[in-house]
Amino acid sequence: MSLLATFKAGLAKTHHRLVHEIKRIATGSAKLDAASLEDLEAALLGADLGLEMTGRIVKSTRQSFETQGRDGPTLLEIARREVERSFAGVSPGLVRAPEGVTVVSIVGVNGTGKTTTAAKLAHRVQSAGQTALLAACDTFRAAAIDQLKLWGGRLGVEVVAGAYGADPAAIGHDAVASAQARRADYLFIDTAGRLHTKHNLMQELQKVHRVIGKQQPGAPHEVLLVLDATTGMNALQQAREFHKIVPLTGLVVTKLDGTSKGGMVVAIHDELKLPVKFVGLGEQAGDLQPFDAAQFAEALFEDAPNA
Numbered sequence: 001m002s003l004l005a006t007f008k009a010g011l012a013k014t015h016h017r018l019v020h021e022i023k024r025i026a027t028g029s030a031k032l033d034a035a036s037l038e039d040l041e042a043a044l045l046g047a048d049l050g051l052e053m054t055g056r057i058v059k060s061t062r063q064s065f066e067t068q069g070r071d072g073p074t075l076l077e078i079a080r081r082e083v084e085r086s087f088a089g090v091s092p093g094l095v096r097a098p099e100g101v102t103v104v105s106i107v108g109v110n111g112t113g114k115t116t117t118a119a120k121l122a123h124r125v126q127s128a129g130q131t132a133l134l135a136a137c138d139t140f141r142a143a144a145i146d147q148l149k150l151w152g153g154r155l156g157v158e159v160v161a162g163a164y165g166a167d168p169a170a171i172g173h174d175a176v177a178s179a180q181a182r183r184a185d186y187l188f189i190d191t192a193g194r195l196h197t198k199h200n201l202m203q204e205l206q207k208v209h210r211v212i213g214k215q216q217p218g219a220p221h222e223v224l225l226v227l228d229a230t231t232g233m234n235a236l237q238q239a240r241e242f243h244k245i246v247p248l249t250g251l252v253v254t255k256l257d258g259t260s261k262g263g264m265v266v267a268i269h270d271e272l273k274l275p276v277k278f279v280g281l282g283e284q285a286g287d288l289q290p291f292d293a294a295q296f297a298e299a300l301f302e303d304a305p306n307a
Contacts, residue, residue, distance in 0.1 A: 006289055007299035010281025014262035015300055018047050019076065023303075026075045032065045040075065047260065048232045049083075050267025057082045080301035083266055087293030090275045094121070094186070095221055095249070101179040103187045103212055103219035107205060107246060108226040109238055110193030113254040113280060115144055117226050118190040119151030120288040121278070126157060130185035135175030136161035137168040137208060138192040148190055155285060158182075168192065168204065169211040176215040189220065202245045209246060224277060226252045227268070232261040236268050243272060252288075254280035262300065265291075 008015070021043035025036050037058055044054040057079045064072040073081070096102050106118045115138065122132040134152050138144035142164040152159035160175040172189055179187040191208065194201035212219045225248050227235040235253075242248060251269075256262050256279050265276055276291040 004295045004298065006281055006287070007292070007295045008302070010257040010279070011262050011296070011299040013258070013260040014047055014256075015302065017260045018043065018263075018300060019303065021046070022075050022079065032061065037062060044079070044263070047263035048267055049263035050233070050270055052270045053082065053086060053263070053266050074303070076301045076303050080297045083300065084293050084297040086266060086270060087276070090269075090291070090293060092275065092277055092290035092292065094125075094277070097218060097221045100216060101176065101184050101187050102221050103176060103189065103216055104222040104224060105189045105191060105209060105220040106224055106226060107191050107242060108193060112193070112226040112228040114138075114193060114226045115147050115190050116151070117224075117252050117254060117278075117280070117288065118188040119148065119155060119157065120285050122157045122186070122188050123155045123285045124288065125186045126155070131182070132157055132186040132188060133175065133179045133182065133184045134159045135172060135187060135189045137171045137175070137189050139164060139166045139168050139171060140192045144190065144192070169208045172208045172212045173215055176212050176219065180216065205246055222249045223247065224250050224252050226254060229253050229256045229262055229264060230259040232259070232264050233267065235264055236271065239268050239272055239274070243274070248274055250275045250277035252278045252280070257281050265296070
């Protein structure tokens with residue numbers, strides 16, 4: 001399956017809802033009046049595209065119809081263009097440290113898919129011919145250690161782990177040392193899920209980052225926040241708060257295939273200007289895909305005949 005086909009399949013729920021509503025609005029009256037623009041705004045907000053993007057699409061639509069009428073671009077074409085434009089200059093994929101192991105910290109609240117994301121990223125790296133290690137720094141949830149080891153065994157990626165209840169920072173330190181000794185290209189650190197409102201847990205995350213930074217200069221080189229797309233705009237508040245505590249370098253949005261609110265990717269990027277590095281479009285190891293703005297916009301707004 002091509003990347004575009006994967007995006008279309010993963011965003012099918014969001015696409016169907018958006019395109020159905022926009023086509024209904026476009027064909028509902030001979031001209032685009034105030035009521036039609038209000039309906040368009042409601043449809044875009046309903047897909048969690050956010051106030052900023054919704055405003056831009058509505059403004060562009062109004063201007064286009066005032067100057068060109070029905071001879072100009074369609075509502076779907078305008079929306080697609082504005083979404084793609086909002087991601088101009090965004091580079092997907094992982095950074096690479098100037099030298100030594102590149103350390104990637106995976107953070108977020110419980111249940112977003114951090115452990116699975118860490119394993120899938122390690123799989124991507126190894127599939128590209130590079131070496132990767134995984135670090136089980138979620139020592140509060142025994143099942144998280146077992147889950148990461150299970151993924152590691154399945155994908156052939158070594159996992160550095162300690163005992164349940166061990167100091168996460170100590171595990172992180174040992175993992176960096178192990179990655180250095182093996183001359184690994186990447187180390188992916190699976191941190192414990194924590195609510196952004198829990199001050200002590202957020203301080204602990206800062207400690208993990210300080211410790212690994214002393215062991216490997218510049219680490220962590222990436223801090224990726226994993227967000228569950230099915231939570232819609234609640235994910236925006238999570239992103240705001242995590243970004244205050246540990247400077248984020250990018251976002252990974254999971255479970256896009258299970259929601260009709262996939263527009264939240266656009267809303268969060270618009271506000272925080274953080275690059276969307278990867279999106280999760282399924283359960284398999286290969287279903288974590290680098291974000292592509294053009295294909296994302298096309299998958300959202302393609303004018304399908306049966307939509």
